[in-house]
Amino acid sequence: MIEITGLTVHFGGVTPLDNVSMVFPAGTCGLIGPNGAGKTTFFNVLSGFVSPAAGSVRAFGTDLLSMANYRRARWGLRRTFQTEQAIEALSVFDNVAMVHEHCAARQSARRQEVLEAIAFVGLDGDPDERVGTLDARDRRLVEIARAVVGEPKVVLLDEPAAGLPEAETKHLSDMIQRIPEQRGALVILVDHDMSLVSACCQVTAVLDFGKLIASGPTADVLRNEHVMRAYLGTDDKV
Amino acid sequence: MPDLRPYLVLGLALGGVFALSGVGLVVLFRATGVLNLAYGAVGALGALIAWSLINNLGFPDWAGYVVALAFGGIATLAYGVVFGPPLAQRDPLVKAVASLGLTLILLGIMSWGWSYQAHALILPTTNWGFDLGGVRVNGTQLLGLGLGIFVTGFTAAFLRFTKVGVAMRSLANHREITAMLGVPVRRVEAAAWLGSGLLSGATGLLLSTLVGLDIVGLTFLVIASLSAALVGRLNSLTVTLVAGLAIGVVQSSLTAFLAVSSYRTVTPFVFAIVALLWFGFSQRGVRST
């Protein structure tokens, strides 16, 4: 379980997150909201790239914010980025192995666990191929393999389906749903593809202009009037 | 305690020139993202050309100085026009390294054409001077300090009140949006290149008079200006001015203390390191992704 309490971020005149309190219970949880709602800022706070002005984040009883940012991956926090960031100069194997060797997991089992993660995401090319030579879909999968290798506790997926065609989204959806059970991690999924979110996430939270406007079972949230208004806008809004 | 007053005078003059070139560096950096490390070399070559025109070709002094200024402006503008666009999207580090390429080219031209011997180029303002409380102040020193203060103020006003100036500030802070607003980006950048180039020409002439026309010395005095600009976080003109003056005064004053006198040129480096340490620690908690 991840508990966020009173999280506030100020950024040179803007308030991307405004006193946000929410709970991500277990399994796969969604986080949605229109552009600029504060979702990526939220991920950046969790990753430790941004310091909040106020608030706390407790994940499985641990105070995340007091940890140095590079230690959080070691603890079990993993993440993918909006513009995918698999390391082009390294091979697929090295990309995933790198995450493994910087985390506390047993080094003797490294080769096996890396190949396991690569198989989990469904990459069946040559693991020694440089990521720079792969296409967008495979690179995205490499990034996800990096996120699930070893023993992750929390996996943050930031718009993993962005730019992928329909057929790939199905594969992605199946894989994401298997993460909590097969890799033992809580997943927070941010995406604009509502069918992906409703397929994968049991519960979803909604941000708009840095505030939490709804949370609960995904189906209810997606039918929520406030949520629809936030996305579509109404005549009353200036 | 030795009499620091003569050193104070020289220090303020030098510091004024540091501030002068520091301002040129900062404005160009903010408008184009290029930290022009060839700044000193351009000024040095301009001064050398003026020297040759005056001493070898018999040009009148003022003509030589005009050519030096013009050279500074045109050479810098030419570099900006040719190498600005292909590097426009790159990291500031790449742009700064490219300007080091220009520095090498200029150094090569200078050593080839003029060799490393010392030349003398003294502005006529040096002949005029007055006594200030027992210390002699000459015209060039006054010019250095005065120009430094004047240019800082003028540039600040220019950036705030003129159309081109506002466009430059807009470029500095919101590059992509500025282009979309219909601002003629290339022309504004050209103005920044030309302006900073003219300043570098002036710097070359002033420093030749104040410290001597020495190729290596002039080229690397850009470091003192750079230090002042860094203390101003490559942003604030006022801080650049104050830092420039401080560096000039401290460095000059250290001449009076025999024990450390030979090490006084380390001053800009010390200022910069302290500034960076300060910024490094105040930036904790915010990292660009």
Place this chain on the structure above:
Amino acid sequence: MKAVKAVDAESSRSALAERTGMAAFTRVAPARAIRWAVLVVVLVVIVLAVPVLLSTYWVQILTSVAIYSIVTLSLAVLMGRVGLVSLGQIALLAVGGWVALRLGFAFGPALPFPLLVLITGAITSVIGTLIGLPALRLSGLYLALITLMAAAAITQVLAATNFPNGGEGFLGHSSANVGNAVLARPDVMASDAGFYRVVVVVTAVMFLIAILHVNGKAGRAWAAIRQSEAAAIAAGVNVTLYKLWAFALASFMTGIAGCLLAASAGGLTTYGFPTQDSITLLAVVLMGGIYSFWGPIVSAVLLKLIPEFLKNWGLPADVLTILFGLGVLQAMTTAPAGLAVQVPKDLANLGRALTGLARKRLVRVPAPEEHAR
């Protein structure tokens, strides 16, 4: 390679691990082993044969090339692998030389040469790291600037302190002492040929250390840092630590080069480390190539060998400076990988085109199936 891929696609998931391991091993082993064997042979030739074949003058030049290739290597690793630009390597070279001379004159033969080399490297490493430390948390531009300023500062200080030449006091320099600032060499390296051989071996060791780093955990972390610090942090990499380590390693290697330089013919003079040389070093490293391990050797040749040729032909060295400046501009605007990658690539393309032509001439009429592949 295609055959291997076909086999992989057929096998079941559980056997994938085993197969991939085996396939990778069998594919890589012959090519890599051959490459290493060739390298060792070339190295042996260089070490043993060269001093016998060439005159003292050229042996000394090649010794200098080898020493400076350690410095170019350090900069190439910093720039190519970690993405950090240091403009102060020549200054650190001077610092290494100074430290070596000071220790050498202080302890004399009581301090064995290998130990002196290592201690010099360690001290230079500490100094280099301290210089870079304030800027490592800020953007790369500030690191470049602070190292440039350090280079200028050290050059100025050096003009005042001079190099130790056996004199008294902390600075160890005596203007009365007409002797050069030269480090005494143990007997095995007393001759030019002997010194040359030791230098080449040390250089090879430095290259080995660099290769081990790049292919290991540090290299992977650096590759991540170079592409995206955020991705590196998210992967658990302590970015500041790894940057510091890269800087410390580069300074360590440069310090060792400085020690070797101090022991070379003529010793060290304050004119040997002008600020301009730090920029020239950057230029040749960019031109030689920052991503390969041949690049630093090309760079050292550009820096130390070509000027000698120019001198012999009576051409001014200034031309080279201008060319280096143009090289930097070219590198920044077009090929960031440098000549050492471009030229082999171009040669490979040329080679392929030629063999393609040859094949067409030798084979009369290729069967349709062959062409379809």
